[in-house]
Amino acid sequence: MKYCLSALFLLITIAGLAQTQCRSFEYRQQQLKANPMLAQTVATIEQFTSRQLSQRPVAVTGGTSGGTSSSSGAASGGTPSLITIPVVVHILYNTNAENISDAQVQSQIDVLNADYQKQNSDTAEIPSYYRSLATNCGFRFGLALADTNGQATTGIIHKYTTNSYFTINDDIKSSATGGDDGWDRDRYLNIWVGNFTGSLLGYSSVVGGAKATDGVVVLYTAFGTVGTATAPFNLGRTAVHEVGHWLNMIHTWGDDSCGTDLVADTPPQQGPTYGDPSGIILSCGNTPYGNLYQDYMDFTDDIGMHLFTNGQKARMLTLFAPGGFRYALLADTVPVDTATDAVSVAATESSASAMTIYPNPAVSLVTVQLTDPACLGGLLDVYNQLGQKIMSVRVTTLTLQLDVAGLAGGIYFIRASDGKKGAVGKLIRI
Ligand SMILES: [Zn+2]
CATH class of the missing domain: 3.40.390.10 (Collagenase (Catalytic Domain))
Structure with missing residues (x-):
């Protein structure tokens, strides 16, 4: 070749x-x-x-x-x-x-x-x-x-x-x-x-x-x-x-x-x-x-x-x-797009794992809704604009509440691990 x-x-x-x-x-x-x-x-x-x-x-x-x-x-x-x-x-x-x-x-x-x-x-x-x-x-x-x-x-x-x-x-x-x-x-x-x-x-x-x-x-x-x-x-x-x-x-x-x-x-x-x-x-x-x-x-x-x-x-x-x-x-300072990760596509028939964040933009309490049960037991990580992990919580339920009142205004990335591809979302804190 x-x-x-x-x-x-x-x-x-x-x-x-x-x-x-x-x-x-x-x-x-x-x-x-x-x-x-x-x-x-x-x-x-x-x-x-x-x-x-x-x-x-x-x-x-x-x-x-x-x-x-x-x-x-x-x-x-x-x-x-x-x-x-x-x-x-x-x-x-x-x-x-x-x-x-x-x-x-x-x-x-x-x-x-x-x-x-x-x-x-x-x-x-x-x-x-x-x-x-x-x-x-x-x-x-x-x-x-x-x-x-x-x-x-x-x-x-x-x-x-x-x-x-x-x-x-x-x-x-x-x-x-x-x-x-x-x-x-x-x-x-x-x-x-x-x-x-x-x-x-x-x-x-x-x-x-x-x-x-x-x-x-x-x-x-x-x-x-x-x-x-x-x-x-x-x-x-x-x-x-x-x-x-x-x-x-x-x-x-x-x-x-x-x-x-x-x-x-x-x-x-x-x-x-x-x-x-x-x-x-x-x-x-x-x-x-x-x-x-x-x-x-x-x-x-x-x-x-x-x-x-x-x-x-x-x-x-x-x-x-x-x-x-x-x-x-x-x-691990850069969040990545794994929505079409080949492994997840090969490993599961279901569509990409989704994440819904609301309200978004947010001021204090945010609800993160996950769909893939494989996320349970894993971590949900929040990254700031510098790509630094600033918050990490254990996923014990597919509907989580995050308190972002202490965060400065700006864009944040949220990533949940499901053992394969993960789910990724973007949060705007105002
Ligand atoms: Zn070569």
Whole structure:
């Protein structure tokens, strides 16, 4: 699916397929060259990762698709079982076609949720001999409902640019160069969507790289599953792959001939896989089952990608251990839109869990009406405009009363956990 310039012989071998490109590795090499300090930072993060994996190995139960906990706080003693990642999508368009719809963005969020929680509908395509490797990575993605100033947002920015295309030089990440500035990476995952030159599908920042450029970049025709999404990259797997890099994944062939991806349970393989292959493809002595080309970190077409492994999950989660590079994201300061969370859609036939707030605007007493009994026993949290949790009550009945008389005037977000997607509402205190 994605194609990095890792080895010249590969370039020649698959030159005819060069329309399929992830350039995260090439970008990484550029960044390391331009910033000599980055190598040390990357090495330090790698040492931390190794230490975490040896000291606190993540259970490799595999196969199950649990993840019913909605805990997203920085739980002491370990990472939560489901980590919520607030997402902001920056759409840079020069033509109308490039100004993709919010529905297309949501379709991408849904794929991220499905694939990172092993809720994707095509897991049956994983060969039986590799099925036990597939796992629920435990990440939930939601469009941010509050921006960096605490103002209400959809988590989607549509911005006109005079640039007819972008490259991997990061112009798309800065307003000064025709792009859009990223939001604080300690609180958000930034995704930039635009048009690119050449055959670039996307790339990710380097884990350990500059704060302002942290996030992933995806071509507008390879984003989501509707609208401009175009086969064979119309199933949202480019973003899944790039977010994998953002979570410190390396290509399955280790960006070298029979290289290492620093993951224990992925077999070695000689190079990237293209198209939608079938059967066993042996390389690097990886008998008996061969290349794991169904992995999201290979270059296979969207339709051929189906899994992350237990080992990949363990490596991702080290970023969220105390002291880890993305640990700050666990602070849970940004309410997210989970109304169409893929997990909840897959888990229940009922429509999205609703929340009614009245009176609204309010002065003192507010009634919050929930509909989903799954909310019972969970928490109802109130966030201020800065995204700080300022009130939290246990849900003992579906009709609750909150006293907001002590709150300053402004907009507040209320979120109730139902163990899956949650219910979210906006309260105006006057
Ligand atoms: Zn890649």
